[in-house]
Amino acid sequence: MAAAPGRWPPGRYAGVMAALVLLNFFLPRLLPGSPLAGTGGEGVAFLPARTAAELRRTYGLDRPMGQQLAQYLAGLARGDLGRSLVSHRPVTTLIAERLPWTVFLVGLAVIVAAVVGGALGTLAAWYPRRALVRLIDPLVVGLGTLPEFLVAMGLIVLLGTGWQLFPASGAVTPFLPRQGPGGLAAWVLDVLHHAALPGATLVAALVPAFFLLSRNALAATVGAPYLLVARGKGLDERRVLWHAWRNALPSVAALLGLRLGYAVTGAALVERIFAYPGMGLLLFEAVGQRDYPVMQGVFLTASAAALAMVAALDTVAARLDPRLRRGAAR
Amino acid sequence: MTRTAVVLLAVMAAAGTAAGQPTVLRLTWWTDVGLPTPFAFSTLGPGGVVRLTLVYDTLVWKDEQGLIPWLAQAWRPSPDARAYVFTLHDGITWHDGRPLTAHDVRFSFDYYRRHPFRWVDTQLVTGVEVRDRRTVVVRLAQPFAPFLENIAGVVPIVPEHVWRGIEQPERVHDLGVVVGSGPYRLVEYRPEAGLYRFVAFDRYFRGRPRIDEIRYTVTPAERQVLAVQTGQVDQAMATTHDVVRLLTGHPYLRVMETEPLSVARLLFNLDQAPTSLRPFRHAVAHALDRARIGETIVRGPAVVGSAGVVPPTDPWYTPRVHAYPYDPVRARALLRNAGFEDRDGDGVLEGRDGTRLQVELTSTPVRDVDLIEQMLRAVGIDVRLRTVDAATRAQLGAEGRFQMLLTFHTGSGGDPDYLRTWFTGQEANQFAAGSLMRSPAYARLAQLQARAVDPAQRRRYVEAMQIALSEELPTLPLYYRRFYWIYDSRKITLFPTRGGLLNGIPLADNKLAFLR
Numbered sequence: 001m002a003a004a005p006g007r008w009p010p011g012r013y014a015g016v017m018a019a020l021v022l023l024n025f026f027l028p029r030l031l032p033g034s035p036l037a038g039t040g041g042e043g044v045a046f047l048p049a050r051t052a053a054e055l056r057r058t059y060g061l062d063r064p065m066g067q068q069l070a071q072y073l074a075g076l077a078r079g080d081l082g083r084s085l086v087s088h089r090p091v092t093t094l095i096a097e098r099l100p101w102t103v104f105l106v107g108l109a110v111i112v113a114a115v116v117g118g119a120l121g122t123l124a125a126w127y128p129r130r131a132l133v134r135l136i137d138p139l140v141v142g143l144g145t146l147p148e149f150l151v152a153m154g155l156i157v158l159l160g161t162g163w164q165l166f167p168a169s170g171a172v173t174p175f176l177p178r179q180g181p182g183g184l185a186a187w188v189l190d191v192l193h194h195a196a197l198p199g200a201t202l203v204a205a206l207v208p209a210f211f212l213l214s215r216n217a218l219a220a221t222v223g224a225p226y227l228l229v230a231r232g233k234g235l236d237e238r239r240v241l242w243h244a245w246r247n248a249l250p251s252v253a254a255l256l257g258l259r260l261g262y263a264v265t266g267a268a269l270v271e272r273i274f275a276y277p278g279m280g281l282l283l284f285e286a287v288g289q290r291d292y293p294v295m296q297g298v299f300l301t302a303s304a305a306a307l308a309m310v311a312a313l314d315t316v317a318a319r320l321d322p323r324l325r326r327g328a329a330r
Numbered sequence: 331m332t333r334t335a336v337v338l339l340a341v342m343a344a345a346g347t348a349a350g351q352p353t354v355l356r357l358t359w360w361t362d363v364g365l366p367t368p369f370a371f372s373t374l375g376p377g378g379v380v381r382l383t384l385v386y387d388t389l390v391w392k393d394e395q396g397l398i399p400w401l402a403q404a405w406r407p408s409p410d411a412r413a414y415v416f417t418l419h420d421g422i423t424w425h426d427g428r429p430l431t432a433h434d435v436r437f438s439f440d441y442y443r444r445h446p447f448r449w450v451d452t453q454l455v456t457g458v459e460v461r462d463r464r465t466v467v468v469r470l471a472q473p474f475a476p477f478l479e480n481i482a483g484v485v486p487i488v489p490e491h492v493w494r495g496i497e498q499p500e501r502v503h504d505l506g507v508v509v510g511s512g513p514y515r516l517v518e519y520r521p522e523a524g525l526y527r528f529v530a531f532d533r534y535f536r537g538r539p540r541i542d543e544i545r546y547t548v549t550p551a552e553r554q555v556l557a558v559q560t561g562q563v564d565q566a567m568a569t570t571h572d573v574v575r576l577l578t579g580h581p582y583l584r585v586m587e588t589e590p591l592s593v594a595r596l597l598f599n600l601d602q603a604p605t606s607l608r609p610f611r612h613a614v615a616h617a618l619d620r621a622r623i624g625e626t627i628v629r630g631p632a633v634v635g636s637a638g639v640v641p642p643t644d645p646w647y648t649p650r651v652h653a654y655p656y657d658p659v660r661a662r663a664l665l666r667n668a669g670f671e672d673r674d675g676d677g678v679l680e681g682r683d684g685t686r687l688q689v690e691l692t693s694t695p696v697r698d699v700d701l702i703e704q705m706l707r708a709v710g711i712d713v714r715l716r717t718v719d720a721a722t723r724a725q726l727g728a729e730g731r732f733q734m735l736l737t738f739h740t741g742s743g744g745d746p747d748y749l750r751t752w753f754t755g756q757e758a759n760q761f762a763a764g765s766l767m768r769s770p771a772y773a774r775l776a777q778l779q780a781r782a783v784d785p786a787q788r789r790r791y792v793e794a795m796q797i798a799l800s801e802e803l804p805t806l807p808l809y810y811r812r813f814y815w816i817y818d819s820r821k822i823t824l825f826p827t828r829g830g831l832l833n834g835i836p837l838a839d840n841k842l843a844f845l846r
Contacts, residue, residue, distance in 0.1 A: 031721075032726070048446070050451050050453060051448050054446055058500070086374055087364045087365075087370070088501065098522055161553075168553065169548070174545065273550070275549065277523045277524075288719065288720065289721065
């Protein structure tokens with residue numbers, strides 16, 4: 001059976017993944033700077049020459065590039081992503097500690113942004129002449145022009161340190177116990193409380209895209225003959241809107257999927273500003289320290305997540321759009 | 331009756347506060363610094379090695395006056411200074427209750443030969459002899475004047491019964507191995523969030539610490555001052571002087587200023603023209619108003635850089651160094667004598683062959699470079715900026731791939747042996763290549779001061795090194811920075827450690843402050 005139009009056969013995913021693995025290995029090493037040269041800034045490392053040589057030997061950085069690659073691939077086959085050159089901990093452990101925070105924060109933000117952006121887009125497309133609705137367009141598009149860091153700093157100054165309504169850094173109150181009666185519930189509330197400002201920053205950055213996409217997709221269908229037929233059949237307006245949404249849904253779902261696919265590293269700046277202990281902050285620190293194994297591990301996780309999401313989107317798109325199903329059947 | 335009851339209640343409340351409320355100190359840093367063992371802590375920045383000192387002790391320690399006894403209650407060097415006899419304090423125990431003995435000291439140095447302590451090189455220690463349970467003789471390959479401050483005062487003593495048989499200590503990340511003799515036990519560590527919880531060691535040989543618990547959290551560097559102002563933490567660091575004015579008159583927040591242990595300096599590449607030309611380097615030194623640069627960046631009084639590298643506030647400083655006062659006219663004259671003149675009237679000098687006097691300045695994106703560019707341009711030097719990130723700058727510096735390079739780092743204090751390590755290629759970082767002192771005379775002085783037994787003789791060598799540096803000028807210190815530590819004086823009183831913690835670190839977390 002032939003693949004549906006635009007859908008990739010499994011072999012192609014494997015090929016892309018193999019290319020990404022190689023890219024992930026070489027990319028950090030192509031960056032100028034060395035993990036053992038020490039970093040600048042206040043508090044520079046005093047790394048004795050003998051220690052640097054010993055570290056280079058321990059982590060195989062003194063071997064030819066081909067041998068390093070072979071070692072990396074052999075480790076990968078065993079599920080071993082190596083150890084951080086800075087903390088000396090296994091990269092898989094570092095990722096396991098950070099990934100849940102990022103998935104939670106970005107996942108929540110993308111879903112909220114999709115709902116809010118979709119709702120506003122629907123209003124703007126469906127009731128374009130209402131006075132209140134006319135305000136939505138410039139407000140949301142204006143929001144989209146604000147840089148993420150500006151929104152973040154504004155929220156920190158106003159709601160974090162100003163009125164002190166929300167924590168301005170971290171993912172949970174330090175040392176908050178999860179055990180004991182009511183401990184878990186308090187912990188969950190605390191996590192949501194901490195996610196408010198970084199989450200709002202991400203939502204502010206994501207809403208305009210969902211708004212524009214859903215508004216444009218729906219606006220194109222407003223005068224479509226099938227909607228006239230639907231209205232002519234006496235369907236109520238909500239049913240008519242649902243018919244219109246069915247056509248807009250694939251593109252909105254594609255955007256949702258793509259944003260989720262890039263979740264692993266997509267919030268690096270926000271995580272840095274809010275000291276949120278996710279994958280983005282891990283990557284940010286690893287790049288600054290040229291911690292090759294950690295960079296490789298994060299890139300690999302991000303690549304795998306993006307590819308997995310593309311594959312999932314293919315499947316979902318076929319379910320949402322009957323034309324793709326027909327293509328698959330031919 | 332009622333009055334008696336009120337008094338009783340007040341007494342009970344006070345007793346309850348004293349007995350039931352542990353004193354918790356909330357400290358902060360800008361990142362996780364690794365598991366505090368001598369093999370797993372992060373060497374990127376001084377945060378890791380300083381946190382180590384809460385758990386582990388060293389043979390000697392430092393307070394605001396200088397070296398003081400610590401694990402060792404007394405010591406004496408041999409006449410040839412190739413050995414030190416240390417007498418350990420009585421009744422020292424490890425956190426697990428076992429006694430710390432001279433055997434642990436011997437084990438530590440032996441173990442570091444196979445598994446180097448990452449902060450300082452201990453290769454100079456050739457062996458440790460145990461005389462009895464409390465007496466050890468540490469033997470050195472050669473006399474080493476900085477031994478007490480830079481090795482005995484830095485190297486953590488580890489328990490033999492924990493580390494014996496562990497062949498890859500950097501891979502051990504179990505909290506169970508974090509057993510020291512220091513004033514605090516690590517009871518909780520969450521690396522993903524950089525959280526550490528230390529509790530006082532009840533049986534500490536110098537008495538139970540006054541602070542019951544120390545908690546470290548992570549706060550982005552730019553928000554630390556705000557964090558201490560809003561009461562989220564009890565101590566935070568700033569690198570600009572304006573916090574002193576900001577907090578003057580505050581009811582309980584105080585500012586402790588460290589010695590100027592952080593230096594901002596220009597490195598000149600001695601292998602590439604025009605920075606290889608000594609008159610050019612001297613001209614740059616005269617062209618830069620270093621006081622203005624320092625005051626602009628520090629936002630307050632700055633300690634102007636000494637061409638001899640040792641800060642003017644340091645006991646080892648000699649005023650006999652070449653001073654290079656701000657003098658653009660002198661700078662122009664030096665350049666003219668070296669053959670550089672403005673031949674086409676565009677404001678930039680040209681050499682005798684008509685080549686523009688252009689120099690590349692490698693730096694991270696900092697404000698200093700704008701001032702440097704303007705001041706050098708004013709004397710006819712065209713500066714091309716090469717803005718890179720810190721890791722790239724370190725690599726370019728280490729490989730000597732630069733003409734002028736602006737760097738900032740700590741360590742300009744304490745024992746002056748850094749004049750040897752920084753300028754004779756002993757450090758595997760950006761101090762290494764390009765701007766080393768090439769003269770055999772300097773190398774000889776560096777060795778002589780390191781081996782000097784007589785302090786007066788050593789001072790003469792160190793002064794001669796400063797003078798040689800100021801004349802050759804492989805580097806031009808622009809200014810020195812103090813670190814400003816804001817703290818809650820209701821909980822703690824901080825003090826500046828003489829010469830910085832360990833080897834020149836301007837951090838405030840001296841464990842003595844938690845004991846007093």
